[in-house]
Amino acid sequence: MNFAHFAHAELQNVQNAQNPQKFGKENFTLFDDIKSALDMPTVARGYGLKINRSGMAICPFHAEKTPSAKIYPDGFHCFGCGVHADVIGFTQRLFGLPRPIDAAKKLNEDFYLHLDLGGHKSVNEVSEYRRRQRERQEYERWENKVWNTLRGYLQTMYDWREIAPRSPDDEPDPRFAYALGQAGYAEYLCEVFIAADENGRKAMRAEVERVAGFLGGLTAD
Ligand SMILES: [Zn+2]
Numbered sequence: 001m002n003f004a005h006f007a008h009a010e011l012q013n014v015q016n017a018q019n020p021q022k023f024g025k026e027n028f029t030l031f032d033d034i035k036s037a038l039d040m041p042t043v044a045r046g047y048g049l050k051i052n053r054s055g056m057a058i059c060p061f062h063a064e065k066t067p068s069a070k071i072y073p074d075g076f077h078c079f080g081c082g083v084h085a086d087v088i089g090f091t092q093r094l095f096g097l098p099r100p101i102d103a104a105k106k107l108n109e110d111f112y113l114h115l116d117l118g119g120h121k122s123v124n125e126v127s128e129y130r131r132r133q134r135e136r137q138e139y140e141r142w143e144n145k146v147w148n149t150l151r152g153y154l155q156t157m158y159d160w161r162e163i164a165p166r167s168p169d170d171e172p173d174p175r176f177a178y179a180l181g182q183a184g185y186a187e188y189l190c191e192v193f194i195a196a197d198e199n200g201r202k203a204m205r206a207e208v209e210r211v212a213g214f215l216g217g218l219t220a221d
Contacts, residue, residue, distance in 0.1 A: 030117065031088055034104050037113050039073050043087045046111060047094060059083070060094055143201060149212045150190050156215065157183035 041051060049057040049071070056067035059078040068080035077084040085093060092103035101117075108115050160179035165172045189211070193201060 030115065031100070031104060033115055034107055034113065035074070035087055037115075038087050038107060038111055040075050040087055040090070041071050041073065042111070043090060043107065044071050044076065047091070139198070146201065146204070146208050147193065149208055149215065150186070150193055152215055153211045154183070154186040154190055156218070157186045 041055075044051060044057060047060075049060065049069075051057045051071050052067060055071050057069045057071055058064060058067050059069035059080055061078060061083045062081035064080055069076060069078040069083075075084060075086045076090045083093065087107065088100050088103045091097070091107055092100055095103070095106065097103050097106065105117055107113065108117055157179045160173075160175040161183055163173045163176045163179075165176070189204075189207070193204060196204070
């Protein structure tokens with residue numbers, strides 16, 4: 001009898017029902033790595049089962065005196081209580097672990113497999129990571145643009161302050177008059193921006209857009 005054939009469908013149902021969203025392709029690949037590295041007798045013996053000459057052991061999942069659990073190369077089946085599982089399901093059940101991935105991690109540690117489990121992220125984790133990365137890049141681009149706007153505003157005010165009237169009788173240039181009032185405010189905006197954290201900078205959005213509109217109007221002239 002081939003254990004894999006009769007157990008496969010049911011195992012998959014059990015695993016999917018336990019944690020449907022965690023079952024991306026990556027996890028199946030990781031589980032395959034574990035299963036090809038560890039056969040069932042190795043795991044069963046490693047966790048204390050005594051396998052007799054006919055490949056039977058006392059079942060750890062129900063109380064019994066004579067062995068009714070058969071240890072196949074690729075799985076465990078108890079003819080007494082009906083439990084069947086591969087090395088991952090067996091380990092998960094034996095230690096009462098919440099998820100198959102926890103059993104995979106335990107096997108990886110207990111049998112020194114040195115598989116890189118951290119590299120096997122679920123599809124959800126990967127797309128969540130990419131989404132956060134995209135958000136970060138967008139924010140950093142925005143932050144950069146804002147800083148250039150504020151610096152441009154400050155520089156413009158400094159430049160305009162230089163257009164001072166030559167004599168008391170000269171009519172002041174309107175830009176000079178404007179800069180006298182606004183240079184201090186431009187400095188203030190730059191200082192606030194430098195001191196602010198991310199939320200503080202985001203809160204400046206409306207004011208920065210007003211400044212950007214003002215500077216945009218200048219270059220359009
Ligand atoms: Zn049993």
